[in-house]
Every structure is written in structure tokens, then in C-alpha cells.
Amino acid sequence: MILIAGAGPTGLTLAIDLARRGVPHRLVDPGHPSGSRGKGLQPRTLEVLDDLGVIDAVGAAGAPYPPLRAYAGTDVVWEGRMHEPVPPTPAVPYPNVLMVPQWRTERILRDRLAALGGRVDTAGLASFTQDDDGVTAVLTDGTTVRAAYLVGCDGGRSTVRKTLGVPFLGETRDEERMLIGDVQTPDLDRDHWHMWADLETRTPGVGLCPLPGTSDFQFTAPLAPGDDPDLTLATYQRHLAAGSGRDDIRLTGLGWASVYRVNIRMAERFRTGRVLLAGDAAHVHSPAGGQGLNTGVQDAYNLGWKLAAVLSGASPSLLDTYEEERLPVAAGVLGISTALYQKAAEGQADAYKRGEETQQLLLAYPDSPLSSGPSGGTRAPNAPLADGTTLFDAFRGPHFALLAFNTPAPACGPSVRTVQITANPEAEAAYDITGPTLVLVRPDGYRAHTGDPASTTTYLTRLNLR
Structure with missing residues (x-):
């Protein structure tokens, strides 16, 4: 257990x-x-x-x-995006x-x-x-x-x-603390992340980010040294007014509330x-x-x-x-x-x-003792298969996956699912395959081994997967 x-x-x-x-x-x-x-x-x-x-x-x-919208008081002085959206691809369906x-x-x-x-x-x-x-x-x-x-x-x-x-x-930066919480207000649109900042120094100030599927905004505001606030709605309202210079934004509810210290x-x-x-x-x-x-x-x-x-x-x-x-x-x-x-x-x-x-898509384990062959330890990308499914469909579950590109797969134990891939240029390109090759994908979606039947059989035996 x-x-x-x-x-x-x-x-x-x-x-x-x-x-x-x-x-x-x-x-x-x-x-x-x-x-x-x-x-x-x-x-x-x-x-x-x-x-x-x-x-x-x-x-x-x-x-x-949502896009960021920065204000000086009531005036919008800048807009931009933290992340530029990109379309999904077969290899990266959630970009x-x-x-x-x-x-x-x-x-x-x-x-x-x-x-x-x-x-x-x-x-x-x-x-x-x-x-x-x-x-x-x-x-x-x-x-x-x-x-x-x-x-x-x-x-x-x-x-x-x-x-x-x-x-x-x-380190813990006690001098860098932030008032944070989930608040409600009817006075801001929910299409932008609203922010007020020191425009000369570009130092972040009060922020209100709409949270999808809720009526809440995530509230953030820097705290001055020595400020140990009570976590009440009045405290959040006071910091909003001080940080924005505005008194026309009413906070009408407070849920989760906390003081965050940079750790x-x-x-x-x-x-x-x-x-x-x-x-x-x-x-x-x-x-x-x-x-x-x-x-x-x-x-x-x-x-x-x-x-x-x-x-x-x-x-x-x-x-x-x-x-x-x-x-x-x-x-x-x-x-x-x-x-x-x-x-x-x-x-x-x-x-x-x-x-x-x-995005953490480039994280890899190239130096791991479990990584073998070309691209060992790198993320296993998605790709379409001939039957209309995808490699991610084949990976889904607690098993290893053995991708057999244009070659028969060796016998494996029950914890390995074999995927035969023949004449599939898109999948071959995603895995940089140029000839008959076997790729073993770990249960957590990383390439464990790439090689020919002999080396793959040796690797499977080493991990007790035969």
C-alpha cells in the first residue's frame, strides 16, 4: 500500500x-x-x-x-497578451x-x-x-x-x-509579499485581466483577473513592509482604491483570501x-x-x-x-x-x-539511466494513425507503448501495448524515423528507447517487459 x-x-x-x-x-x-x-x-x-x-x-x-489591460486611473494605457495563442497541430494538440x-x-x-x-x-x-x-x-x-x-x-x-x-x-523574500484572494465585482468586464502599475518603473500593482466559469476575479496587490492586513473585504477594497486611484470599482464578495510570500x-x-x-x-x-x-x-x-x-x-x-x-x-x-x-x-x-x-513540452530526461538510443528521455509527440485514431489514444492508460515503425514488433508482456505503424510519413516525421525502427514509450509519455529489434529486446528484458 x-x-x-x-x-x-x-x-x-x-x-x-x-x-x-x-x-x-x-x-x-x-x-x-x-x-x-x-x-x-x-x-x-x-x-x-x-x-x-x-x-x-x-x-x-x-x-x-484573457488579454492584459493596463490603466492609469480610468485611462487604458496599454494592452497585450501574456501568451500568443497558436493553433493545435497533430504533434501538439494542446499548445x-x-x-x-x-x-x-x-x-x-x-x-x-x-x-x-x-x-x-x-x-x-x-x-x-x-x-x-x-x-x-x-x-x-x-x-x-x-x-x-x-x-x-x-x-x-x-x-x-x-x-x-x-x-x-x-530563500524566502519576506519583504516581497502580496495580498491575494478571490473577489467579486460588477464594475469590470470579464474579457480582460485588469492591472494598475507604476508606469515609470513598470512595477506591477493591483490586478484583477477574471476566473473562467465563476463570478470571481483573482485579486493581487503588493504589500508594503510591515503591512500585516486583516483578510476582510474592506481590506481588499482599501488596497484596490489605493493601488488604482479609483473609487468606482466595488468589491461585493470575498472567498479565498491569503497573503503570499515569495518562496x-x-x-x-x-x-x-x-x-x-x-x-x-x-x-x-x-x-x-x-x-x-x-x-x-x-x-x-x-x-x-x-x-x-x-x-x-x-x-x-x-x-x-x-x-x-x-x-x-x-x-x-x-x-x-x-x-x-x-x-x-x-x-x-x-x-x-x-x-x-x-510550456514544459521541452522537458526531457536525456541523462536518465532509463533513456536509451536517439532522443531517449524526450517527450513522445502525438501523430495520426491510419485507423483514424492517434498515438495519444494508444498511449492513454497505464501501459508502455511499443511503436513498431515499418518492422515487426518483438513479443512483449501484458504491460506493453504494441502499435504497428506502416508507411505513415506524419508519424515518422514526428519521431524522426528514416527506416525500420522500434520506439518504446514510457507510461508517462517519454521515449525510453529507440532502436532495432535486437537492442529493443535487450531493453525490454532489462525492464522485465517481456
Whole structure:
């Protein structure tokens, strides 16, 4: 059994992945308001959500990011887009970031978990110990749980990480705080992200972003040093008036409310014995670039199939590849979000722009011991197949996929789905195939191995996939 502490997007993703594999697990969380918080779902995360069976629900709940509109008082002084929309292609069916309030993403994931027979237990993790055979945890309701592994998905203040004594390296910028919350107003249109800023320094000020599928706006405003506000509607109204110079925008409701401090930190390691860290428990980001939630979801997506394989008899050393793959990715993504935040803090003219570096489609594991052959460890793109389906259709589910380009496939075990591809120029171009070739795609959508039948058979044998 796997014990998962924390039912945010990371913990829910991991629980869904384990549930669809039939892996016993327990997901515990005492409950916490998430509000709109991490509202941007990047293209690579949308591909993960497609595989998990929730892309339609997410698409219905979300919308493209609205254009930015900057004001000086009541005057519109600038308009622009954070993301330039691009059309989908066969290889990249979800090329644009989607705005979905985090609470809606979590609700969709909870519903999917429930459909798979899972649930969230409303208890927290109080303490745990581990030995060579497993983890013994005590929950806040007094229950004792015995698990083969514990995964800490319990946020930046992680009980799991603190109990392990894993250093959380980086910085907390207490002088850079932000009032944030979900508010309502009838006095602004919902077609723009409304912002007021210091035009001379280009320093961000008050912002009101309409949240799709709701009547809410996400409110943000910088806080002065020493300002420790009460989280009341009157406080938000006061900061809006001070930051915009306007008294004609009425706030009529306040839901989730918080003070955000800029944290830029990463755990020194992601695994200690039978305990692993994922999501904000392993790395916390500035909000710039919308990387935090997305990186956590993909931590879980990387880890789920490996935990399942180890419980089914694979070598426990497979779990070492979780840290080997995800720690460098988290460090790189942390650098991207920090650089974007710094550009905004410095008032650089293009600080609002977001490019392919934030989409997470280019993330790869080329140095992983699981990566073999040309393009090993890179994302496996989509492509149309002759029967009218796509490769993403073939990938969807908990299995490996063996793509046999213009050559017979070797015999494989039940955890591998073989896809025969003959005379398909579009698929061959997507995978840079020039002759008879076999490509093994991991359950998390990355290329594990590319080669001929002999080398592929050797690789399949190595991973016990025959």
C-alpha cells in the first residue's frame, strides 16, 4: 500500500495514477482552501490530464488567458497578451496554456479518483517512522497506518520533509509579499485581466483577473513592509482604491483570501529510503510563469508508474530514477520562474511575455539511466494513425507503448501495448524515423528507447517487459 499525504493537484494525480493501476493506496488530507491559487495549466500538463481521462472536464472548466489591460486611473494605457495563442497541430494538440482556478482542477481530479473507486480521507499526517520494510504513520485522527512507501505531497510547509530533516534550500523574500484572494465585482468586464502599475518603473500593482466559469476575479496587490492586513473585504477594497486611484470599482464578495510570500526553494533530495517528496513539498516557486502546480503534477506522473512497478516486483532501484529525473527538471523550472519574476520586479519591458520555455513540452530526461538510443528521455509527440485514431489514444492508460515503425514488433508482456505503424510519413516525421525502427514509450509519455529489434529486446528484458 502507498500512503499519500496531501490532496492537492500533486497528491490527487498520484492517487489517480495508482488507482487506475489497481495499486492499493490511501490519500489523506485534513482539508484546506485552495482558491484560485495555481490557475494556469501548461500544455504538457494538459497532455497528462488527457491521459488521466479528465481533459474534457478541464477544457469545459477553463478558458484561454484573457488579454492584459493596463490603466492609469480610468485611462487604458496599454494592452497585450501574456501568451500568443497558436493553433493545435497533430504533434501538439494542446499548445496553449489554459486558465482553470485551482479549486476547480482539484474538484475534477477528485471526481475522477472517485470514479476509479478512490477517495480522500479527511485526516492529516501527524508523524511517521520508517524501517527496511515500510513506513508506519500516525494520522491526526489517531489511526496508525502501515505502508510500503510514503509520498509527501503536503505543500511547502511539508510535515513529511520536515520530519525527514531534508534541507529546503533557497530563500524566502519576506519583504516581497502580496495580498491575494478571490473577489467579486460588477464594475469590470470579464474579457480582460485588469492591472494598475507604476508606469515609470513598470512595477506591477493591483490586478484583477477574471476566473473562467465563476463570478470571481483573482485579486493581487503588493504589500508594503510591515503591512500585516486583516483578510476582510474592506481590506481588499482599501488596497484596490489605493493601488488604482479609483473609487468606482466595488468589491461585493470575498472567498479565498491569503497573503503570499515569495518562496524560491527546493529540497536537497526527493527520496529518503521509503519516503519520497513531490510537488510543493519538494520545490516552491514564484508565481511567475505558472510553473509550480504543473511541475508537481508531473512529479506525480513520473512517480506513479515506478511505484506500481516496484510493488509488482521491479527492483526498488527504479525509484532512484525519480530523483535522478525530476530534481534537475525542478531546478531548471525553478530557474525559469525566478528569472521571470525578477524581470517583473525590475520592470523590464517584456516581463509579461511567456514563451515555450514555460510550456514544459521541452522537458526531457536525456541523462536518465532509463533513456536509451536517439532522443531517449524526450517527450513522445502525438501523430495520426491510419485507423483514424492517434498515438495519444494508444498511449492513454497505464501501459508502455511499443511503436513498431515499418518492422515487426518483438513479443512483449501484458504491460506493453504494441502499435504497428506502416508507411505513415506524419508519424515518422514526428519521431524522426528514416527506416525500420522500434520506439518504446514510457507510461508517462517519454521515449525510453529507440532502436532495432535486437537492442529493443535487450531493453525490454532489462525492464522485465517481456
